[in-house]
Amino acid sequence: MKTAILTIGTEILFGQVVNTNAAFLSEQLQNIGYDVMYHYTVGDNPGRLEKLLGIAFEDCDLVLTTGGLGPTQDDLTKETICKYFGDEMVKFPEVEEWLRDLWKGTGMTWTDNNLTQAYFPSTAELLPNPRGTAPGFRLExxxxxxMSMPGPPREMKSMFLDYVKPYLESRTDGRICYKIVRTYGIGESALETALLPLIDGQTDPTIATYCKEGECMARVTSKRKTYEEAEAAVDEMVGTVKSLVGDYVFSCDDEELVEVLGKILIENNITISVAESCTAGMFASTLCSVSGISAVFDRGLVTYSEDAKKKELGVRAETLEKYTAVSPEVAYEMVAGLAAKTGSRLCLSITGVAGPDDLSEDKPAGLAYIGLRYKGEVKVVELRTRNVDRNNNRRKMVLRMLSEAYSLVK
Amino acid sequence: MKTAILTIGTEILFGQVVNTNAAFLSEQLQNIGYDVMYHYTVGDNPGRLEKLLGIAFEDCDLVLTTGGLGPTQDDLTKETICKYFGDEMVKFPEVEEWLRDLWKGTGMTWTDNNLTQAYFPSTAELLPNPRGTAPGFRLExxxxxxMSMPGPPREMKSMFLDYVKPYLESRTDGRICYKIVRTYGIGESALETALLPLIDGQTDPTIATYCKEGECMARVTSKRKTYEEAEAAVDEMVGTVKSLVGDYVFSCDDEELVEVLGKILIENNITISVAESCTAGMFASTLCSVSGISAVFDRGLVTYSEDAKKKELGVRAETLEKYTAVSPEVAYEMVAGLAAKTGSRLCLSITGVAGPDDLSEDKPAGLAYIGLRYKGEVKVVELRTRNVDRNNNRRKMVLRMLSEAYSLVK
Known part of the structure; x- marks a missing residue:
């Protein structure tokens, strides 16, 4: 069923609040086979709300709203929807009773503006709100x-899951399944080119490629009578995708690269240490976002100064002088020294130019050398990222370190 | 000017991505005096996009779009806008040249679908995108x-700040000046209470307090005929704010705490080293986001394992055994050992429970001990953050380390 999500609240238009309600509802609706066509947001303004209701119902049969159900004067959602549906507002005595009981329970002073929360369109089916004071309602x-729900995410989510979703599930004709195939080391256009035979003329499952934070992925989606049928169709297509670009795939289940790497390290008890210069702890910090990593992560050394490189890792003064700190030779000595010091099974090092300024003509910002030592073998990889800004450069360097580490242990 | 924000992207309607672009743009527009009336979101669908363009321009004179400018087939924003404005798409040779140069620089393989990124409506004014491959454009x-910007928030933000905002500011009738007074160590309601005499009955300048990522700030805004008049009014009010809560203020110019701290360290040549356990390099990484910090940042040690704490920092086995790793005693020995090893003028250490699980009943997730050594004195601070999730806990710990370091050197 074609669906629109209409979020109501001036605080969203002011940018004070990020619209997480729309994201939550979209994902939920998607999963139960409703097609979300639009998100609309409007302030607490009856005229503009009425306009958007008309627009939303032009090509959608279902509209979910959040916000504007409270007792204060600027919350006029109910009246506006009532008018749009040609209904009239009446007092629901059971709600008034429930509200008065609520107030008694909390010891707060009852003010009559709370009574507005007992009024609803006469033909409305009410949706209970055990976590707040504003019930929602359904009108057809x-x-x-x-279906109108309150704005506070906690109230909205529980109302959706307990009362809205069961109703919607009883009315759907299909179920949707989607999986996200995540890749590393391949750009979006190269990924799309590789998958073009599948994308061209696709019906169901569909494939879409997209990029986020320097990483490209493909979303495979199917809609069938049952979830099981949809999942089977998706799994088959994911298999085909893997047969085309499998070398670049690290997850078919929307995991982060760092999670996948972390799991492999933990499961295989591969101890790991890292020596960082330009990334300055970002690799260690990123890796340690994985819960349970303490079982294998031994040590991180941020050797920013030349002195630190010498003292902590035994990098030789001659090497620093002859090749400078940003060189494959220093990356090599860093990782060798780290391995000797820690004995970790997997050791990484990085030295480079974080930017934003170039270090010299032949050492531009974004240049880095990554040293890796695993199973007794050492290799050094050169990375040249486009210089965007200091933190972006560093994030790309960390992503590459994760990729290289993953390549070794996968 | 009445404004609508139109975000384009199926991933938003799928709920895979929270629409932070709309929130960012709303806040920015608000600050420079534009009235955001609506947010609209639509997928990569030309028909529905065209419909929304019509609706948006019904009562708005300015529409900002994000998303759908990439090279892949589902990105049809430009063509649809071009059609709506009755223009035609032409190739901009300078963009093609720029793109081909970009590809050469990175060594990626050029594929011809990238060429679509060089096509724009013939009367478009281009908006450069130094952080990505899809330029934006303005059409009137x-x-x-x-004004169309790319979807990735990083690219969109920098394009907005560098090219969209200056244009919009040049078109407003009054001039708005706002400054953001940033504080540390004070909660939102305490900040609001302290500023209440100023907030009550305010007209111009206005003051609004808000909280983001555990940090509270006050925005002071004035709209006058000229920017200079507005700024003078804002500066006067900022002075009054400082007279009330000055102890908590670290910037009146919307700087990050880490920037302010970094500048002080660099200007005063205060060398710094850090030994991290639970934050695992996040402090070092955060501090090193400050350009030029290499002049004073000597070393970071991520001593995750007990073994690393002993070997790198000389923490005694007895201390670890008697008090456990998460204790003020260990934080003390960590920072003392670090200072002995590095000789840095400012040394910090942290040991704690990142979470998400508690370590034990009396060592809950979110608990941390921070050691600080400066001018020969050592102190240990206890921090108990509310356990949200592993990364949130770690970020709060780093924020507190920055605050404590700032308190010492300011």
């Missing part, structure tokens, strides 16, 4: 359905 | 203005 007319 | 007709 000529095949058009609106 | 009959007093209606559209």
């Amino acid at each position: 007319k000529n095949g058009k359905v609106i | 007709k009959n007093g209606k203005v559209i």
